[in-house]
Amino acid sequence: MAIRVGMLWEILVIAFDTLRANKLRSALTILGVVIGVMSIVAMTALITGFSDSLEGQIRAFGSNTVFVQKLGFQSFSSGRSFLELIKRPNLTNDDAKALGESPLVGEVGLQIGGGGPFAAIERMSFAGQATKRFAVIGATSNWGDMNFIPFMSGRFFGDFEVLNRRNVIVLGYSPAEAMFLTRGIDPLGKVIRVGRDSYTVVGVMDKRPAALGDANGFAVIPYTTYEKRYPTPRFRGIVFRPLTIVVSSAEGVNVDELRTEIESIMRARHRLKLGEENDFDTVTADFIVAFLRQFTKAVVLALFVISSIALMVGGIGVMAIMTISVTERTREIGVRKALGARRREILVQFLIEAVFLTMLGGLLGIALGAGIGYAVNVFAGFPVSLPLWSFALGVGFSATVGILFGMLPAVKASKLDPIEALRYE
Template sequence: MSTGPGGGMGFVSTVAEGIAVAFDSIGANKIRSGLTILGVTIGVLVVMVMAAVITGINGSFSELMSPRGITTFWVAHFDFTSTTLSGPLDEDEPDFLKNEPLDPDWAEELGRVPGIQSAAAFVDLSQESYEASAGGERVEISLLGAGADYLEIDGGDIIAGRWFTQAEAERRAQVTVIDSATAVDLFGNRDPLDREVRIGRGSEAAVFRVIGIYRVAPNLFAGLATHWVWVPFATADKVLRVWDRMVSFVVRPEPETELQLAIDATHARMRQLRNLRPGEEDDFAIMTEDQLLELWGQLTGVLFAAMVGLSSIGLMVGGVGVIGIMMISVTERTREIGLRKAMGGRRRDIMWQFLVEAATLTLLGGATGMLVGGAIVWAVNQLTPLPAVVPLWSILAALAASVLTGIGFGLYPASRAAGLDPIDALRYE
C-alpha cells in the first residue's frame, strides 16, 4: 500500500514503475535502445579493460622492484626512456642514429671502474621479429646476444645444462641458451639439451645447438616478454647480422657501493672512452629501473587520458540515445502524464520516474559492458603474457558513469515531462 506521493512506498513504486517502463521502451524501440546500450557498453568495457591491464602491470612492476631493489643499471648509446614518448631529441637526426655505437670491448674497461663488480656487453633484439623453430614447432622469441660473463651479472639461473664459455663466445660458436617457456613450446616433454633449433628470420635463420635452459631474473627491462633466447654476442653479430648500434652494457656495482656513486664513476669512465671534452654533451646514456618506472608512469597517464576519451565517446553516444528514447516516451505518454498531474501527482515524482527509466537503460549498458569487459580481461590473462587485474574502483566507476549518464542525459526529457500543463496534456491526441 502506498503511503502517499512523498512516502517511502511511493518512492519505491516510482522506481519500480520507472524500471518497468524502461524495459517496455526497449521492446518498443529496439534499434534506438540497442544503440544506447551499445554506446554505454563500449564506454564501460574500455574503462574496465584498460584499468585492468594498467593495474596488473603496475602490480607486476611493484613485485619486481620491492623484494630486491635496484641492483644493476644499463649503459646504451642513446636514452630510449626519453625518446620513446617524446620522440627524437634532435630535429635533424635522432640520437640512436646520430650517436656512434658502443664498443663491446668497453665492458672490460667498465668492470675495472672502482665500485663496479662486473660489466657485460649484450645486444637486445627483443623488439625485432625473430623466431625459433624445431621439429615442426615455431615460436616468436625475444633474442639477446651476450658474453660469457653475462650470466654473473643478470642474476638469473641455469636450471639445466650450462651457459656458453668464453672460448665459444670468441670462436662465434652457434650455441644457444633458451628459457623454459621456449623449451616446452619447441620440445614438449623431450630433453632440449644438445638438440638443434633454427633461430633467425626467414632465409637468414641459422642452426644452433641448445646447451642450456635459463630462468630469467626478474627485472623491468625484461618486461613482460616470454620466450627468451640467448646466443654468444659475436655469433649474433656474424651469423644473424646484428645491427651494431644495439650494443649495450649491463653493470653491477659492488654490494657495498651506493648506486649513484657507481653510476657517477661509470659516467666519468664512459666520457673518457668516448673521448668527450669538458662541456661536450654525452653521446651515451645510463639508465636505471627507476627511469623505466618513470617512463611507465608517463605512459600510464597517456593511457588513462585515452581511456577517458574513448569511454566518454561511448557514453556520449549512449546519452544521445537516452535523450531520443526519453523524448519519444514523453510524447507517447503525454495523456498519462496529464492524468497523473490532474490526480495530484507531484512534479518531482514524475521527474523521478523518468530519471529512473533513463538510468535503467544506461545501467543495462553498464552491466553488459562489465560482463564483456570481464570476458576480455579473462582472455587477456589466458592468451597473452600481460597481467590483467580488474580493480574495484573501475567497477564502481563503471556503475557510477552508467547511472550518471542516464540521469544527466535524461534530465531534459524528465523536466519536459514534469513541466507539462495537465490540461494541455489531457487534450493531447
C-alpha cells in the first residue's frame, strides 16, 4: 500500500511539473473545461436562486389559498390558445358571494388588474416628483391580509371606503420610495396623482424580495373605484373583466377539499354538464410551485447539454496534449518499463495526469462560476443559490472528461514496446 501511495504521489508531482513546464499549452488545454464548468455553476446558481426566491413568494400566499380566474396559469400551461380562453364567461361578484356562503370557505377576496395584457399601468406623481409606470390593482379590503404583505406604515382601506368608491390608495414600496421616502417625506395623508385622478395615501407596504422584476412596483385602490376609473376592456368584441377571486379555506379544511368545493359551486353556477371541461381556472400555490420545479429541472438539463459541448472541446484538447506528452516522453516510458513498470501502472500514470488537468480546470470553473453568481447578486440584486450538488457536478464532469478523453493516450503509452521506446530519438 505504501508503494502504491508513493507512486500515486509521484505521478501527481510529475503531472504538476508537466503543467508548470508548459503553462500556455496547459492553459489552452483546460480552457474548454473551465468554460463548461463555469457555465454550469454560474447558471445553476442563477436559476436555482430565482426558483427558490419565486417559490418563496408563491408560498407566501399560503398553502390553503385557491385563486379562481377566467383564464390563468393552469390553462396557459396546458397549451390552450388565448383566443379560445378569452371566450369563457367572465367571473362576477356574485360568484364570489356564492363561494363565500360555503361552510368550507374561510374568506373570499377580489382583485382586478395587476397583470396580463389588460392591466392598468399608470405614472404616479407628488409635488413635481413622478414615478415610472406602475401597476394599479383594484381589491377588496381584505387583500392585504390574504396576500401576507407586511405594512411599513398606515393601514389598508376598509369596507366603507370600498362601498363608497373612495379615492384612497395603498402604495407598494417602490412608488412610495420614488415619491416620498428618498426625500424624507411621510406619505400618509398626502394626495397624489395617478394618471388623471387624485388619491389620498392611507398606507404603505413594506419591501419584499423580488425573484424577477420589481415585486414592489404596484399600488392598490378599492375595486369599486377601479371599476369606476377603468372601464372593462374589450378584445375583438369580447368583454374581458380581469377579475381574480381569492379564496382561503375554513379551519380544518385542506386545500384539495376547498378546490373540489369551489369547482362544484362554479360548475353549477356556469351550468356545465357532466363531462364538460371547466370554463374557469382554480390555481393553488402548490400547483404553481410544482410547475416551477419541473420548468427549472428542464432548464438545468438543457444547460448541462449545452455546457457539455464546451466540456467536449476541452476533452479533445486534453486528448491532444496527452498524445503529444506521450510522444515527448517515449524514452521515459521505455526506461520505466525496463525498470519493471507494468502496463497497468503506465496507463494509470497518464490517466491520472489527464484527470489532474481536467479537475484543475473544473476547480477553476467552479471558482469563476461562483464568483459570477455572487457578482450578479451584489451588483444586480438577483437572487442566487449555490447548492453543493452543482459543485459536485462540476468536479464530476471534469473528472469524467479526463477519464474519457485521457484513456486513448494512456492506452497508447501503456502499449509502447520498451526496446523501441528506448531507441526513440
